[in-house]
Amino acid sequence: MQTLISARNIKKSFRIGRKKRFLAVNDVSLDIFKGETLALVGESGSGKSTLAKLLMRLIKADEGSIAFEGQEIEELSEKEMLPFRREMQLVFQDPASSLDPRMNVRDIIAEPLETWKVYDSREKTDERIMELLDMVELKEDSLKRYPRQFSGGQRQRISIARAIAVNPKLLVCDESVSALDVCVQAQILNLLKKLKQEMDLTCLFISHDLSVVSFIADRVCVMKDGEICETAPGEKLFKSPEHEYTRYLLSSIPGQ
Amino acid sequence: MSEDLLLELRDLSVSIVGKKETLPIVKGIDLHIPRGSIVGLVGESGCGKSMTAKSINNILPPFARVTGGSIIWRTEASGEVDLALLKEKEMRKKCGTEIAMVFQEPMTSLNPLMQVGEQIKEVLTIHGVERDNKKAKDRVIEMLSKVGIAEPALRYNAWPHELSGGMRQRVMIAMAMICQPKLLIADEPTTALDVTIEAQILSLIKELCRNNSMSALVITHNMGVVSTLCDYVYVMYLGSVVESAPVKELFNNPCHPYTRGLLSSIPHVGDNPEFLHTIPGNVPDMKKHFKGCDFCLRCSDDIKQCFFEKPALTETGAGHFVRCHRSLGA
Structure with missing residues (x-):
């Protein structure tokens, strides 16, 4: 299997107070293979989001190296980084605050397409937008509507359409279904799985x-206090967890 | 049987009252909370579960009003009281001392400019339970250690921002429990928390209920929480109860298609389906009146009758009530 991103020994600390530093990610090495869904789990404050930001180079690591399709991206300048930006897209947790309330759905989805000048005419852009709406199972009449007119699940569909508009290689979902109701959560999870296959x-x-x-991931990485304590294929991790902390996490799920 | 009930909602209706029209959001629900038991209320957002809870201690938002039915509160001290008819002043005495509430977001429900110990102590002094400052402080510290906060004397002087989410929720629970209420209403108490902390808070609520012979009403959309915590469950859909049953019965034998849909849309560790089951469609608009069953447009095994007649809540087994034409063998 080919690796898409490989990170080696990355460290990141943040300043807290005058002299103290908080080590958010401590010496983490990680590979993400092409075509897989890798899940990062852990409690809040364990460094999962920081690690994701480091991998996308939204923030710079203190130490270590990150390669995207074999090319080192850690030392690139912002300008050199640009072509890679298109390949990695994000879907956030709260769809209400990650969509611009003053833009309608067409403009929201068109923005990445126009920024990257994917199509040379407006007609072609619109065609692509219709195709995207169809992929995320939204109705055509949504185009002229604004985010506030949609429910939470529909808003998350809009965020997903925006993220996949430019055909990225990597989609990062940061707690993308945590704010949703169970039924809607199931719909969005199905959608993500379907899109991934397509x-x-x-x-x-x-x-x-x-x-x-357990439903969506091929491989799972368990994080605690900025370190990865176990990485294993989903089924294996849930059947026979090796690390003590993983077992503790599994035993905490209510109703199992 | 009815003497054992601490709280009884009888045909309770809550509506949003506008200038031109009123919009019913809770449509005549019956809910019983027996003494010493934990009752769950589940449903999607917007189904009226929080409104039901808020109507109990009269903290509905200004645009909503109880428009019918009664809220019967039974205690040895005051006998039978209808909370819906109480004046605000009398209600205020009951809030905190007899009925306490824990909200979802512990950060926004704590005062950021007050040390947590002082905030808890305020409950005691305002209700006149403990006027002596020193004794009150001792009681707060004792309560903090009861809810599992390490070094309670030190934490007394902590500010809310210095505590983690789980700790803040523990402070909220301490604040709710300090006057030894008879009923704890917990509105999504663990939704904002991690799994590990969630498990701790749930077992804390369970333990406190058992040790203090307290009842609880737990509002949640997480079926896992319901199965670990509750004795009896009400499932709400669009402002009415569609199914209610003892917790084991509900999970083993869900009768209403909505309950079945809810249960099967949760992913489980261990089984790996290709795709999750989903309930088709969205929650319909509450403004539209429909003479048939509220769920029939999303239901997978609807019959003709569903479109013309609202089903009634009927008992199908011991303590198991369902609002569905199909379950009656029609």
Whole structure:
């Protein structure tokens, strides 16, 4: 299997107070293979989101190296980084605050397409937008409507359409279904799984909900206090967890 | 039987009252909370579960009003009281001392400019339970250690921002429990928390209920929480109860298609389906009146009758009530 992203010994600390530093990610090495869904689980404060930001180079690591399709991206300048930006897209937790309330759905989905100048005419862009709406199962009449007119689940569909518009290689979902109701959550999870199969996406899925992870992930990384304590294929991890902390997490799921 | 009930909602209706029209959001629900038991209320967002809870201690938002039915509160001290008819002043005495509430977001429900110990102590002094400052402080510290906060004397002087989410929720529970209420209403108490902390808080609520012979009403959309915590469950859909049963019965034998849909849309560790089951469609608009069953447009095994007649809540087994034409053998 080919690796899409490989990170070696990355460290990141943040300043807290005058002299103290908080080590958020401590010496983590990680590979994400092409076409797989890798889940990052752990409690809040364990460094999952920081690690995802480091991998996308939204923040710079203190130490270590990150390679995207074999090319080192850690030392690139912002300008050199640009072509890689298109290949990695994000879906956030709260769809209400990650969509611009003053833009209608067409403009929201068109923005990445126009920024990257994917199509040279407006007609072609619109065609692509219709195709995207169809992929995320939204109705055509949504185009002229605004985010506030949609329910939470529909808003999350809009965010997903925006993220996959430019055919990225990596989709990062940071707690993308945590704010949704069970029924809607099931719909969005099905959608993500379907899209992944159709588009051959690689997905980094961050969640603290282990039952969600067991449904969607091929491989699971368990994080605690900035370190990865166990990485294993989903089925194996849930059947025979090796690390003590993984067992503790699994035993905490209510109603199992 | 009815003497054992601490709280009884009889045909309770809550509506949003506007200038031109009123919009019913809770449509005549009956809910019983026996003494010493934990009752769950589940449903999707917008189905009226929080409104039901808020109507109990009269903290409905200004645009909503109880429009019918009664809320019967039974205690040895005051006998039978209808909370819906109480004046605000009398209600205020009951809030906190007899009925306490824990909300979902512990950060926004704590005062950021007050040390947590002082905030808890305020409950005691305002209700006049403990006027002596020193004794009150001792009681707060004792309560903090009961809810599992390490070094309670030190934490007394902590500010809310210095505590983690789980700790804040523990402070909220301590605040709710300090006057030894008879009923704890917990509105999504663990939704904002991690699984590990969630498990701790759930077992804390369970333990406190058992040790203090307290009842609880737990509102949640997480079926896992319901199965670990509750004795009896009500499932709400669009402002009415569609199914209610003892917790084991509900999970083993869900009768209403909505309950079945809810249960099967949760992913489980261990079984790996290709796709999750989903309930088709969305929650319909509450403004539209429909003479048939509220669920029939999303139901997979609807019959003709569903479109013309609202089903009634009927008992199908011991303590198991369902609102569905199909379950009656029609």
